[in-house]
Amino acid sequence: MSKYFEVRWHGRGGQGTVTGAKSLAEAVQGTGKCVSAFPDYGPERRGAPVRAFDRFSDSRIRIHTPVLSPDVVMIVDTTLIGGKGLVEGAGESTIFVVNTERNAAETKELLSLTTQPVYTVPANSISYRLFKREIPNSAMMGAFARACPEVISLEALVAEAEKIFAHILAADLVGKNIEAIKCGYDEVQTA
Amino acid sequence: MPETRAITGNGAIAEAMRQIAPDVVAAFPITPSTQIIEDFAGFVADGKVDTELITVESEHSAMSACIGASAAGGRVMTATSANGLALMWEMLYVAAGMRQPILVAVVNRALSAPINIHCDHGDSMGARDAGWIQIYAENNQQAYDNMIMAPAIAGHADVRLPLMVCLDGFIISHSIETMQLEEDRQVQAFIGEHKAFHSLLDTANPSSWGALDLHDYYIEHKKAQQVAMANAKPVIEEVSERFGKEFGRRYELFESYRLDDAERVVVAINSVAGELKEVIDELRDEGEKVGLLKIRVFRPFPYAEIAAALKNSKIVTVLDRSTSMGAYGPLFVEICSSLYDANPRPMLYSRTFGLGGRELLLDDIRDLFEESKRYLNEGKIEKTSDFLNVRGG
DSSP: OSSSEEEEEEEEESOOOOHHHHHHHHHHHHTTTTEEEEEEEESSSSTSEEEEEEEEEESSSOOOSOOOOOEEESSSSGGGGTTTTTTTEEEOTTEEEEEESSSSEEEEHHTTSSSOEEEEOHHHHHHHHHSSOOOOOHHHHHHHHHHHHTTTTTHHHHHHHHHHHHHHHHHHHHHHHHHHHHHHHHHHHHH | OOEEEEEEHHHHHHHHHHHHSSSEEOOOOOHHHHHHHHHHHHHHHHHOOOEEEESSSSSHHHHHHHHHHHTTTEEEEEEHHHHHHHTHHHHHHHHHHHOOOOOOEEEEESSSSSSOOOOOHHHHTTTTOOOOEEEEEEEEEHHHHHHHHHHHHTOTTTOOOEEEEEEEETTTTTTTTEEEOOOOOHHHHHOOOOOSOOOOOOOEEEEEEHHHHOTTTTHHHHHHHHHHHHHHHHHHHHHHHHHHHHSSOOOOEEESSSSOOEEEEEETTTTTHHHHHHHHHHHHHOOOOOOEEEESSEESOOOOHHHHHHTTOOEEEEEEEEEEEEEEEHHHHHHHHHTOSSOOEEEEHHHHHHOGOOOOOOOHHHHHHHHHHHHHHHTSSSEEEEEOOOOOO
């Protein structure tokens, strides 16, 4: 792992994007890495664009600045596509993980990407299926593990997530979120 | 067993408070310090601490409750930010003047107006003359560690002063970072029992507090507070050393980072030190003699020690994350005072940054060092004082 592995999340207020970034960091921390995760808070409004960031490293992370050159971009809400900043700072091999019902090739075109790998996951439908509402985080985390197995494997993610969710959720919801992670992992398409 | 966890700065402070287990906590949450009180209220509700949590109607009342509870003999804490700290103003001086070792986590945030919730140091810097010890933290770990050290410092018999542990709003308070939480029993053994010097509840030894004190004694009491502040310096060193032995993380009054042979030095406070270290390492790899002096203890201010640490420097850039309207930034003024007698005296200038959360990126810091290089080569400082990353600048 180069010095810092950096992830930038784009979502909308109320979708749990910040929680997603934090849960992912906690899970990666569980594998023995140093992590940091933080939101880019503006006014806290439901529906407003929200960014959150992760950094993972083998050594202590000293910097607190927003992620400008992401290794991974997590797009939680496709209505943000076309807006400012989603592809900003992306390199040729920056990985895009997108919550969408569209196929990966179409999504790649929508984002005007060329060399960058795109992973799509229908995290909203997974979420409706399991929770009867839209909380795409856990499925997005699963898709992340599929896209970046060198950062965290599905097995490690599930093991860590069980511990993390057990602190904050009732037992049945822990199970459903683990299921969402697995579905997210399984239902990924790539382009 | 110590536990490695990814936790927010606020969460870390709340854990420290749980371990300190104060008798009384006054609660009037304000962004970005809110989670401290939320988490701590959870600990109280879950029976993890037997603290009396007093929900008050304002920060002025929060500090008043703290003063009363402390005068009654309790170990007392609260947390606040920005306008909340400002509303405590009158009572901050009362807490200090009454020599109550109250502990406050100040999550640094810009003061209104205009309304802003993000980080700068205007709140705690404004309180620098109030008679409180101020200890600053670069990251979550340091915020936690400083809070663990706070009771032993504030409550020391030679000190008996209130103490603020300051951490950057959002940047630290809301970021999760990998850090180590120490074991409850070990922390509690380190902190020791709270010993009230006088208690209003001790009816066998009645005492008066807050009595009228005119030209007959007021100035002696103020002198005594200065003496207590002077005493605080060796006490902070001693407690920090004991902490280092116990937990393995060593702290001094300030941190010298690659400073010994540094010609160009930046002096800064809090989280920006992380970015500075990152850039300093890069520049060192390129052969540049650059270094950082990171302030940890701002009150009492370690003038002589800082002068000694900067004796090899040729040019010093002081970064203030607050501003004193009509004057230089508070840190710059202190560094100038530290270096007045230095011979040779390094070139010195002031840069204000980050007000209301304006970012200072790694490239900006590179530019800053580029500027100091130019000033040093030219032998003259173009602008003694300026704002960074500002429109119309």
